[in-house]
Amino acid sequence: MAETLKKRHSIPRIELANITKQYPGCLANDNVSLTLMPGEIHALLGENGAGKSTLVKTIYGVVSPDSGDIIWDGKAVSIKSPSKARELGIGMVFQHFSLFETLTVSQNIELCLTPLQLTKIGNLASSITALSEKYGLNVDPDSYVHSLSIGERQRVEIMRCLVQSVKLLILDEPTSVLTPQEVSGLFQVLRTLAQEGCSILFISHKLHEVTEVCQQATILRAGKVIDTCEPAKETPASIAKMMVGELAEQDAGYSKKEGLHTVFSMTSLNLATKHPFGTSLKDISFELKAGEILGIAGVAGNGQDELMAIISGEDERNTGAALALEKQSIGQLSAAQRRKLGMAYVPEERLGRGAVPDMSLTENTLLTHSQGFIKSGIVQWKPLTDYAKKLIAQYKVKCHGEFSEAKSLSGGNLQKFIMGREIGQNPKVLVCAHPTWGVDVGAALAIHQALLRLRDQGAAILLVSEDIDELFLLADRMAAVCDGHLSPVVKTLDTSIDEIGQWMAGTFIHSPSHHSEETTA
């Protein structure tokens, strides 16, 4: 490649030498070194907690390293703040966007420019339009941010970096919020940028994306650089092996099951949002059958949280007969009453919702599993403790013991515990949100297998996830949400990532064939 030749003769855009950052109780970066040439798209890979975020925050001046050097265009620099980083030409797009919803695109961009930059640019709106055309970003300077989709907002963030003539663009898991179609659009933009000499540092844990777009990859594990590679020469499996360490047992293709009778149903549910920027649910109907996993795909913030809250009863509004469990209306029942009827939930937030951080695992067992452990109002601590011990052993939760506080567990182990606690109640319906988000490969596998076992025992499982690969792996039937609408429900075997991806973008909403109560028989 021409770029590779060019690279050999020029000075690196940025060089990190032996960066070390110690947090209380955690060595986040341990002598990390990394070199990025102009025009290079470089992947930073690693499991959650491997130190990727700390490293890029160091580059962007948010975190100051304890030791180590940063060399920018051949000169040693110390990046004390994000504004210093922007001055050098470093731009960063965070996972969570920092845009004001009530302002327009150009107002948002103007906010982060210095007066000097503004005079240099001149007419901001026309410069945005020009850049937008050049890179195919499709960003209108006058539209309000709250009217934009997540993908568009991300492009606004990228635009914000471009107007500052960025030389190094850092993207923190940019694809996790995008539909598959938006992802390929983003990659096109990144390739164009790279051709013009902009270096790109790309954090991801989706390996097939990395092999597709990145020329170089650095793999972090427990704060250390474990390996570097050229992703094009590797397979996702071989990179995964570098990330995890040993060859982890992989999820194999699981067999799909046909659901039996309907256990839970939602009928024409319309629900206005309680929050100004929440999503209202619009005419949602679906049926959940015993012995199946129904997967709901969707980009975050399209109504998943609202849907979960109204099913669990945490949203206390009475929905009457719109919700039915075994043909009985449950919309008027409280969350606790619904639990008693056999519904269980694994919430998205593990610590702080699914488990009380400062309480022991025994007490956290009692949080939702009280049946059999209360006698005339008195907690039977002894059998409860024994049961908690059993859960810990059965689900291989790594902890000191049943007395360990929930906050002392890693995300994956806590999730296994919560999953075990909910499954242990033999639910008729399990509602499960993002079960493996931020969980290491081994724990994810255990969680997947637990879900499938529960399905095979005849429970109905509603699985909400942003991870489309996970949904295809586990779900027997699938649908997508977009802007509070639910797409038709189809058998996983009859659909494709492409179709679900289009539904995530909302293509089903105005199509005449839309009727979400489609039968799958």
Next chain:
Amino acid sequence: MIRIQARTEPSSLMKLASPLIAILCTLIFGCILFSALDKNPFQALHVLLIAPLSDIYNVGEMLVKMGPLLLCAVGLSLCYRANMWNIGAEGQLLAGALGGSVVALTFIDSESVLVLPCTLVAGIVSGMLWSAVPTYLKLRFNSNLILTTIMFNYIGLYLLIWAVNGPLRDPDGYGFPESALFSDATILPTLVEGSRIHLGILLAIIAAFIGWFILAKTHLGFQIRVFGADEPAAKYAGFNSKKLSWFVMLFSGALAGLAGVSEVTGPIGQLVPNISPGYGYSAIIVAYLGRLHPLGAIVAAVFLAVLYMGGDLAQIEMGIPIAVVGMFQGVLLFFLLACDFFIRNRLIFNKPITH
């Protein structure tokens, strides 16, 4: 520049030691204060803290002050565990005293053994009523509980003053703002001959054990603890937050009401305007000093009661103003909260990065 950083693992030893450190800091502060007042600090501290425990009479008087402090503090511990910021124990105590007095004065000529229980129940119910109104306002209109309970302290106080100046004033009392003396049938029995140690003190200790039992052993107590520690988790689990709020507030109101009625039927024996030297407020300090643990509150209540007694003695023996007691309490709470803050956080003095 100084920054504040959360500690990842607060030391559990320090959590228990924090009240002791706070007391030590308060004593050091006291020494400085007394020196500034030209009093011998060691003599002053002796009078303030040791003398109240020196003889059996003083110990008895100390226990008389401990009773209402403990009753209020146990209720407040439960409230604070559930994140219900009830500052209204004082008003609930006064309401209890007033309600109990109404019954006691109505049956002033009765010899029945039922009069005392009725009086106590009236006091308890009045205290519950006094906490029920702010609770209702909070749950129905989302009003600020701290503000409404404080307001109800004043309403309670002036209602009581009005009552002793009006309908409950002793007709034979030469116009003094006091009720008639209660009949013997409505006076709490004393437990130790020759002292003023009355049944209310025993009830207070029983209440502390009940409070501990509720928190540690019952499902209700578990729900209270979850609700206070992590409200989203309580909602996720489907706990009834209204029920829990009502329970802790009524429980606290009942105990404070009992404290009030025990004062008027115990050591005082009639309704007077100044039945409480701020027990309901000091109970907030007791609750925190006892780590929001009902049994811890017993030890803390003894300490604050000693301080009350010591304040009286210091005034008599050394001419130290009684306001010193209030100051000691305030400083103690200040140091206690500061200790708790430093258990959870640490200060970081920024040093320049060296390469």
